[in-house]
Structures are given as C-alpha cells and as structure tokens.
Amino acid sequence: MINVLVEGIKKKQAPILVGLDPMLSYIPQYLQQEAIKEHGETLEAAAEAVWRYNKEIVDAICDIVPAVKPQSAMYEQFGIPGLSVFQRTVEYCKEKGLVVIGDVKRGDIGSTSAAYAAGHLGKVQVGSTKLSVFDEDFITVNPYLGSDGIQPFIDVCREEKKGIFILVKTSNPSSGEFQDQKINGKPLYELVGEHVAEWAESCMGDAYSYVGAVVGATYPEMGGVLRKVMPKSYILVPGYGAQGGTAKELAPYFNEDGLGAIVASSRGIIAAYRQPAYEKYGERGFAEAARQAALAMKEDIDHIF
Amino acid sequence: MINVLVEGIKKKQAPILVGLDPMLSYIPQYLQQEAIKEHGETLEAAAEAVWRYNKEIVDAICDIVPAVKPQSAMYEQFGIPGLSVFQRTVEYCKEKGLVVIGDVKRGDIGSTSAAYAAGHLGKVQVGSTKLSVFDEDFITVNPYLGSDGIQPFIDVCREEKKGIFILVKTSNPSSGEFQDQKINGKPLYELVGEHVAEWAESCMGDAYSYVGAVVGATYPEMGGVLRKVMPKSYILVPGYGAQGGTAKELAPYFNEDGLGAIVASSRGIIAAYRQPAYEKYGERGFAEAARQAALAMKEDIDHIF
Numbered sequence: 001m002i003n004v005l006v007e008g009i010k011k012k013q014a015p016i017l018v019g020l021d022p023m024l025s026y027i028p029q030y031l032q033q034e035a036i037k038e039h040g041e042t043l044e045a046a047a048e049a050v051w052r053y054n055k056e057i058v059d060a061i062c063d064i065v066p067a068v069k070p071q072s073a074m075y076e077q078f079g080i081p082g083l084s085v086f087q088r089t090v091e092y093c094k095e096k097g098l099v100v101i102g103d104v105k106r107g108d109i110g111s112t113s114a115a116y117a118a119g120h121l122g123k124v125q126v127g128s129t130k131l132s133v134f135d136e137d138f139i140t141v142n143p144y145l146g147s148d149g150i151q152p153f154i155d156v157c158r159e160e161k162k163g164i165f166i167l168v169k170t171s172n173p174s175s176g177e178f179q180d181q182k183i184n185g186k187p188l189y190e191l192v193g194e195h196v197a198e199w200a201e202s203c204m205g206d207a208y209s210y211v212g213a214v215v216g217a218t219y220p221e222m223g224g225v226l227r228k229v230m231p232k233s234y235i236l237v238p239g240y241g242a243q244g245g246t247a248k249e250l251a252p253y254f255n256e257d258g259l260g261a262i263v264a265s266s267r268g269i270i271a272a273y274r275q276p277a278y279e280k281y282g283e284r285g286f287a288e289a290a291r292q293a294a295l296a297m298k299e300d301i302d303h304i305f
Numbered sequence: 306m307i308n309v310l311v312e313g314i315k316k317k318q319a320p321i322l323v324g325l326d327p328m329l330s331y332i333p334q335y336l337q338q339e340a341i342k343e344h345g346e347t348l349e350a351a352a353e354a355v356w357r358y359n360k361e362i363v364d365a366i367c368d369i370v371p372a373v374k375p376q377s378a379m380y381e382q383f384g385i386p387g388l389s390v391f392q393r394t395v396e397y398c399k400e401k402g403l404v405v406i407g408d409v410k411r412g413d414i415g416s417t418s419a420a421y422a423a424g425h426l427g428k429v430q431v432g433s434t435k436l437s438v439f440d441e442d443f444i445t446v447n448p449y450l451g452s453d454g455i456q457p458f459i460d461v462c463r464e465e466k467k468g469i470f471i472l473v474k475t476s477n478p479s480s481g482e483f484q485d486q487k488i489n490g491k492p493l494y495e496l497v498g499e500h501v502a503e504w505a506e507s508c509m510g511d512a513y514s515y516v517g518a519v520v521g522a523t524y525p526e527m528g529g530v531l532r533k534v535m536p537k538s539y540i541l542v543p544g545y546g547a548q549g550g551t552a553k554e555l556a557p558y559f560n561e562d563g564l565g566a567i568v569a570s571s572r573g574i575i576a577a578y579r580q581p582a583y584e585k586y587g588e589r590g591f592a593e594a595a596r597q598a599a600l601a602m603k604e605d606i607d608h609i610f
Contacts, residue, residue, distance in 0.1 A: 023416070024431070032432070041434035073417045077424030079438040080392065084385055107447065108410055109477040111328070112378045119382035126329070127337070129346035133384040142412065144449045145475050146482030170450050172414040177451030178497065183486040188493070192483065 008066025019266025047081035107142035171216025171239030224252030241268030313371030324571025352386035412447035419457035476521025476544030529557030546573030
C-alpha cells in the first residue's frame with residue numbers, strides 16, 4: 001500500500017490527504033435536520049448525517065487527493081451506528097480509488113495489539129474462514145508501550161502489504177510535555193523516531209517503508225530533524241491549516257525527491273464552507289467548498305517545490 | 306464512580322477485577338461450534354460465542370469481584386457484531402452490579418479526545434437530546450500526547466463522576482523502551498506519574514481521585530515508587546498471573562489503608578479451565594473454573610495484608 005500511496009501522490013501531484021473528522025458541529029444544519037426527521041434525535045440520525053456529509057465530500061475530492069484519513073473517535077462517539085458509518089466510509093473511499101488511513105491511534109501489549117492489527121489491517125479467523133473486518137489500508141499507532149506493542153502491527157503489514165504511521169511528534173500544543181523531554185541530550189520524539197527507522201527497515205516497500213511516522217506540521221524544526229532520522233518512512237503531517245501549520249514551513253518534511261511526506265487537513269477542507277473565503281458556496285455547497293479548499297491546499301503545497 | 310469502586314472493593318473484600326479479554330482461542334470449542342452452526346463462519350458467530358462465554362463468566366464471578374475490565378480490541382477485531390457485544394457486555398455487567406472499566410487505551414489531540422470521552426464516559430448531543438453511548442464507568446487512557454489530550458477526559462469525569470486510569474508503566478516486556486528512559490535522572494514513567502498526581506488532585510472523589518493510573522504487576526519496585534508519587538490515585542495493576550506477577554510482589558502498590566490498588570487478571574481467570582489446576586471442570590465447566598480461579602486469586606491477594 002505504501003507503493004500505491006506513493007503512486008497516487010505522484011499521479012495526482014498532490015502530497016495531501018483529507019481528514020474525515022466529521023464533528024456534528026461541522027455538518028450543515030439541513031443535513032442534520034433531515035436525518036433527525038427520519039430517525040428522531042438518535043445515534044442513528046447522527047450517524048446518517050455523518051454518512052451523507054462524508055459521501056458528498058468524498059465525491060467532490062476523490063479526483064484531487066490520493067488519500068483520506070477518517071478519525072475513528074468521530075464515529076465511535078455515535079456508538080454502533082457511528083462505527084457502521086466508519087466502516088461504510090472506509091469501503092466507499094476505497095471504491096473511489098482513495099487510500100484510506102484509519103486514524104485510530106491504537107496500541108497495547110502484544111497479544112492485544114495483534115487483535116487490533118487483525119481487525120483493522122488483517123484478517124480474523126472464524127472456524128476455517130478468514131475474514132477482513134474494518135480493512136483500512138493504513139492505521140495510526142501509539143508507541144508508548146514499546147516494541148512488543150508495535151511488532152504485531154508490523155507482522156500484519158508485512159503479510160497484507162499494508163502500513164502504519166507511528167506517532168512520533170504530535171501536532172497538539174502540549175505534545176512537548178513528554179515527547180520533547182531530553183534523554184541523554186536527545187528528545188524522546190527523536191528516540192521514538194530512531195525506533196521507527198529500525199522498524200521501517202524491517203518492512204520495506206519499493207522506495208519507502210510500510211512503517212511511517214506522524215509528525216505535526218506545527219513543529220517544522222523537529223520535522224527537519226526527524227526527516228533525516230527516518231529516511232525511509234513516509235511522514236504523515238497533521239496540523240496544516242486549522243491547527244496553524246503553513247506550507248512554507250513544510251519543506252523540511254520532504255525528501256529531495258519531493259516525496260516522503262503527506263500533509264493532512266481536516267476541518268480546513270471538510271468545513272471550508274464555514275470560512276469567509278468559501279462562504280459564497282453556502283451550507284448546501286459544502287462539498288464544492290471542500291473541493292475548492294482542497295485545490296487551494298494543493299496549490300499552496302506546490303509552492304514548496 | 307471511584308467511591309463506588311472503593312465501596313465494592315471493601316464490601317467484597319477483594320481488590321481484584323476480571324479482565325474480559327475473550328480471544329477466540331480461550332472460548333470452548335463447543336460454544337464456538339454452536340455459534341457457527343447458527344450463524345455460519347461469520348463475525349456474527351464469533352461475536353455470539355464471545356457473548357455467551359462472557360455472560361456465563363460474569364454470572365459466575367459477579368458476587369466475588371467488584372469490577373470487570375473488557376478489552377476493546379478483543380471485540381473490535383470482530384467488527385460491528387463484536388462491538389455490539391462489547392456494548393452488551395458493558396450493560397450486562399452494570400446490571401449485575403459490577404463496575405466496568407473499558408480497557409480502550411484511547412488518547413488523541415484535544416478535540417478528538419473530547420469525542421472519545423463523550424462516547425465512552427459522557428454523552429453526545431443529537432439535536433436537543435443528550436445520549437449515553439458505550440457508557441463505561443472508567444476507561445484507560447494513553448498519555449503520550451500530554452495534558453491537552455488528557456484534559457477532555459478529566460472534564461467529562463468531573464461532570465459524570467466517572468474515572469480514567471492513565472497508562473504510566475505498562476506490564477509488557479518492552480514497556481521500558483520509552484517509559485524507563487531517564488529524564489533529568491528520573492524515568493519517564495515517574496514524570497508521567499507526577500502529572501497523574503496533579504490531574505488527580507483536580508478531580509477528587511472522597512478519599513481517592515477519579516484519575517487513576519495503570520502500573521504493571523511485573524514491575525513491583527516501580528510500583529512502590531509510583532505509589533508514593535500518586536498518593537490519591539487508584540492503581541490498576543495488570544500482569545498478575547499469566548503475565549508473571551505474583552501476590553507477594555504486589556504489597557508496594559497498596560497504601561497503608563489496604564486500599565489504593567486493584568489487581569487485574571484476564572486469561573488466568575476466564576481461561577482457567579485450560580490450566581492443569583482447573584482441568585477437572587472441563588470445557589463445559591469453564592465458568593465454574595473461572596469462579597474457582599477468582600476465589601483463589603482473592604485468597605492469594607489476601608495474603609498481602
């Protein structure tokens with residue numbers, strides 16, 4: 001899948017992805033009201049509104065971007081109906097030729113990580129039948145538990161030719177509280193990055209590894225350091241746009257081949273219709289607003305090269 | 306809920322909980338075959354087998370232990386049917402008077418953690434209606450993202466009188482890879498513990514805080530240090546039994562009042578029928594074997610005091 005992702009980025013000339021993080025507050029009132037009219041004020045209504053919102057956005061951006069990143073929390077909060085829409089969204093995006101990165105940030109002790117790996121990337125066995133479950137192409141993984149919590153994901157990646165992005169330096173304001181702490185003069189994120197580089201070597205695609213890293217757009221200096229520490233890992237870069245990262249600061253995340261990073265934007269695209277720049281599209285033009293915002297982001301990122 | 310948990314521990318004289326981590330390999334063949342006969346080799350069959358297994362075990366242990374800890378990965382791996390059984394298990398355990406700790410190890414940037422907090426501990430709003438979703442009493446949380454990833458969980462705990470256990474030092478063999486790294490002479494887990502102590506102060510029940518910590522039974526020396534660093538936090542102690550922790554090593558996790566820790570055992574109880582000591586109960590006596598193993602654990606832990 002890392003080869004497919006790299007091909008998609010080249011073909012669409014867009015090292016960008018859209019985060020499908022549909023908070024209800026982003027979803028136009030009319031869509032929410034329609035769903036409530038059909039299902040009452042229920043989790044089913046919330047999930048249905050999320051689905052319709054996602055579908056229109058995916059239809060509007062699928063020819064521009066190579067990948068999407070649904071954030072599991074935004075679905076899980078609506079319980080079983082929400083998770084059904086997570087699954088439906090993953091399936092629909094794959095039908096539309098998009099690479100799907102499940103932003104699930106799972107991570108546990110070995111045997112438990114193995115279950116998450118099977119459910120999200122691999123297959124579970126029932127009787128003599130092997131079944132795919134959520135079947136994303138990539139997922140994000142939390143490294144706090146160390147190697148034996150990561151290895152089961154790598155094993156499944158190798159078998160299924162799928163991938164993971166391991167949290168190294170996250171985009172949020174307090175990420176430094178633990179991640180920046182110095183260990184023998186080197187910050188923890190760099191130590192995690194060194195481990196990612198080793199794991200990456202053990203699970204290579206063509207030019208890049210199935211094991212990538214998450215490094216927030218909000219910390220470009222650290223992005224530059226981590227780029228060199230993990231030469232074979234794709235870097236997933238959240239925090240562009242709404243969280244404050246700008247394109248000119250993103251150059252250090254890329255390799256000299258112009259590859260090696262994919263920049264994520266969520267609400268900056270999916271809720272673009274609420275920004276002054278796109279308000280002319282109105283609530284009902286939310287998908288077209290998302291398309292225009294994705295095109296603007298593509299152009300903005302182009303200026304890096 | 307921390308007050309309810311402490312009361313339950315006192316009343317049942319058992320600072321122990323049962324981990325409901327039903328890997329299919331633990332579930333007796335006849336239960337799996339029955340479910341497959343009804344549903345074919347499908348996710349529904351796997352989920353149904355998990356449900357029947359859980360229900361019998363819960364019925365057999367609910368008068369002995371104050372709490373259970375379902376591990377979300379073991380349900381999530383079976384997709385929507387699996388997650389429906391997770392929800393059903395949470396509901397059933399609460400009906401049986403058990404405190405439910407969802408072992409979900411979630412954690413993300415602020416707005417995303419808020420969604421997880423709403424879905425697992427709080428309520429989501431659809432139109433003008435507030436709805437409970439998975440509605441566990443406690444969940445486990447990963448600290449790698451720092452304060453702004455933790456705060457939304459604390460906010461919901463305060464509102465709902467529920468709780469979290471934050472991963473501090475995990476029970477797995479490679480937990481030291483990052484958690485033991487020295488920062489100004491102090492290991493990372495201790496720094497995380499210091500933060501837990503602060504968060505705990507901000508969210509107090511009667512004698513203990515709604516904010517607890519996870520510290521593995523496999524590292525008793527660190528347990529003793531962390532006990533003192535986080536005096537107001539309940540410590541959830543996994544790794545007893547199957548992972549190698551023994552009762553005599555658990556004393557340091559408790560405060561002088563005999564409280565402050567709750568020891569978890571999963572496969573050592575739920576799959577007890579596969580151990581030589583309980584094989585006389587046979588496959589079909591798996592629930593009675595679990596009951597006997599829980600009683601033995603209670604007695605073993607009693608020796609600490």
